Amino acid sequence: MASMRDIKRRKGSIQSTQQITKAMKLVSTVKLQHARAEAERSKTYFDCMYETVNNILSRVGDMDHKYLVKGNAIKKAVIVITSNRGLAGGYNSNIVKLVTRHEGWKKEELQIYAVGNKGRESLARSGYEISEDLSHIVEEPTFADAMQLSERLLELYAAGKIGEIYLAYTSFKNTVSHEPTMLRLLPVDHEHHASRGNGGNTLMNFEPNDEQALDMIIPKYVTSLIYGALKESIASENGARMQAMDNATSNAEEMISDLTLKYNRARQGSITQELTEIIAGAEAIS
């Protein structure tokens, strides 16, 4: 049995860890509320944009547009949204796994646009090509940030440098459930859209013309998806951290009560031992 002093020291260290995890939980709870409110506000735009683009695509029928057909380039750009800080349970590793274990993807075909230090570090470690590091925007993403990123990617796409654009983010369902999601931004899933669209029998008209209108709308669509994904990821990050810290706090609680019991036993044991020794000594004298 460990000595009383050892147990006491151990208990002290767990208690101070528990204080830290408790504080972190409180902080992320507050941040989560804020992030969730923001994610919900931007979700309307995100959903509406998705719906509208679906609707439009289901109405245009077959069209040979540069954003609707796959590019010839082999390279795939993947925007990987993770957090800058750890201690968020499986939040970061789930996203990384989504990229590394994706079926049919080869390491050398991918170009990673890392948003978030944690994802960048672990992907760089396993030998992926990091094209750009945009980790600073995770703290407080603005619409302008999303716009700049999508402009750069669309330029590369239009120039034929990359053939596909993917987005890996954590979608925020509710406080306890967040789902790592891989979304293809470009080329837009035309067939998938067409089957989902409703009221596809009236043909959509465009001003100026189909091609120019789609030229302008699709970049906006991509931007809004990136922006929405950033917002949702932040909410998920804080949710995941809150859960992880909550678990850590209750685990610490359990360990402390276990150690308290052990400590009390050890103390009682030492008292009993002392008493036995005294009695034995007294008997030996008499």
Next chain:
Amino acid sequence: MAEDRNFILRIIAPDRVFYEGKIDMVEFNTTEGEIGVLPGHIPLTVIISPGILNIHETDKEKQAALHAGFAEILPHQVTILAEIIEWPEEIDEKRAEAALQRAQERLNTRAPETDVLRAEASLKRALTRIEALK
């Protein structure tokens, strides 16, 4: 058909739902010129260019400064996905005027490093904001 005299307008900005309601008519600027939309319009998608948005509700009229985005027009519903949109009371007049001057200067001096398209865009934005305040 009396119930067909108005339609639903939804204006959605990235960070909020800007406007939602039943209206008689909406007017705004597109890349092809100004349009006014009444109920029963054919399905049409237009790209917005900076200008004043006029919302005609049954008993009153509302205005806003609309800078960028696109609109999906359907017979009974119009959805405007606006990247930048403001009510007049949200506009800072002094800032808009300062921006106007800056943009004009940049366009007048025509330094080689000037991004003319950007300067023009900010000039248009500033003009729209000032007009919305009137």
